[in-house]
Amino acid sequence: MDMVIDIEGLNKTFGKNQVLKNINLKIQTGEMVGLIGASGSGKSTLIRSIAGLETMDHTSKHIKIFSEPTQLGHRRTSSYRSLRKDVGIIFQQFNLVGRLSLLTNVLIGRLAHNPSWKGIFKLFPKAERIKALQALERVNMVDYAHQRSSTLSGGQQQRGAIARALTQEAKLILADEPIASLDPASSDRVMNLLCDINNQDGTTVVVSLHQFEVATTRCDRIIALRDGEIVYDGKACGISNADLIELYGVEEGICNLGAERPTPIMKAG
Template identity: 55%
Template sequence: MTAITVSNLSKSYGAVQALKEVSLTLARGEMVALIGASGSGKSTLIRHIAGLETGDGASGKVEVLGQVSQAGGRMSGHARRGKVAVIFQQFNLVGRLSVLTNVLIGHLGRAPRWRGTLGLFNRHEKEKAQAALARVGIPQVARQRSSTLSGGQQQRAAIARTLVQEAEILIADEPISALDPSSARRVMDVLADINGKDNITVLVSLHQVEYARRYCKRTVAMRDGAIVYDGPSTALSNDFLAELYGSASEELVLPDAPAEQMAPPHKAEPRNYQTALMSA
């Protein structure tokens, strides 16, 4: 069963076409990397999947967990929107609140509005939030103000909030681009863990290509608003990545994955990827 289906989605901002008839399918339980240079359309695509923007024209459509999220440039109020969680590079925690309270905010979609307004959470909800912090490896910071945490700890707290939300899909827009290598690995380890153990579908936009190779079996590459590659991460050659990123490739492609050890990438239709896996 599919988690995300994007069909012929286009988006323009004035004279700039950010998405060009993009089609993409993610199966439930996949962990997929989304790569591409700045301005390639990654964040725009993520915002449409997350229901934060609508596409242009009558043909574009986004389906999430089997229900239409948007179609024909209009958003639909499907009931499963709360099953999609989004984390961003900026963490989006309330700095003056405790880490535990920030994680508890994940309950707001299910708690009565008056309890959410007053910040009243019951014992079960607090225990669940504490368990989520333990799951991402930072239970000891629960009572600290979130502003006192390191960047990597803040991002893991944001992931803990999605666990409390009981999301079935986690979309991460460059969640490690502002982190040092050690913190970035911890965050990617957490994403891989909840994908593998909880069967949560993960779509993660990455600026550092090597993390796509290490953590995601499948990579989708974008350029100029279109998908130019959709297939196994192991098939991403350094030559292809140099073409994709241009002069920035020296900083984004690490030397421990030499091109001669990889097959050249091939263009693939997103809808055929799962079929190819099954027949392999």
């Protein structure tokens, strides 16, 4: 099976604060991976590093995407840009350009595939406009295609961001807390879409989630970060309540006490 993400020895320091510590991680095509961990544990920094929005410390080895290096040590490689076109990114908020229509935002997903002057003058070929409308239909947002994005609700904007990743034909979707600002019904809709894209299209999805239950019910594989280190990497059912208390502290852990879970296999380092 093909490797979508291959990280070796990723360190990341801000000032004196080392926020990622020797991260080693391999993710294969078609995986649905949930990234969990307390606030400040490094989830966003890890996602941003994979997306090339942060450069690693020079002590790091590599980040490869689709088996091609995007970062070696402290520098981005020349193939970084061409690889980025296959990566769709969804953030907690500010996903869409507010003053542009939803359709234009979704078409932005095609920019990496187009000569830039066409995109700037909004000369998207008809085929791409059709592709964008089909994506909006899939996320049930086609009725809002011509509405300014700033006037859409949070859940609608997230579905728009998913439509953009679909239009981009992303092979890897990185979603950083995509449901953190949404109500339960909108969260369900967004997670259903991400799961459906993973199941139906075989798109690899890495999603960071605050809600532990959402992560374990929706993702096959869970990666838990604590203070910048991977402390668990395995099947969702292998996480115990004791692990949760370790990860989130006593109160959150107790809130998450649920069904009996098998004994965990904690990964050292």
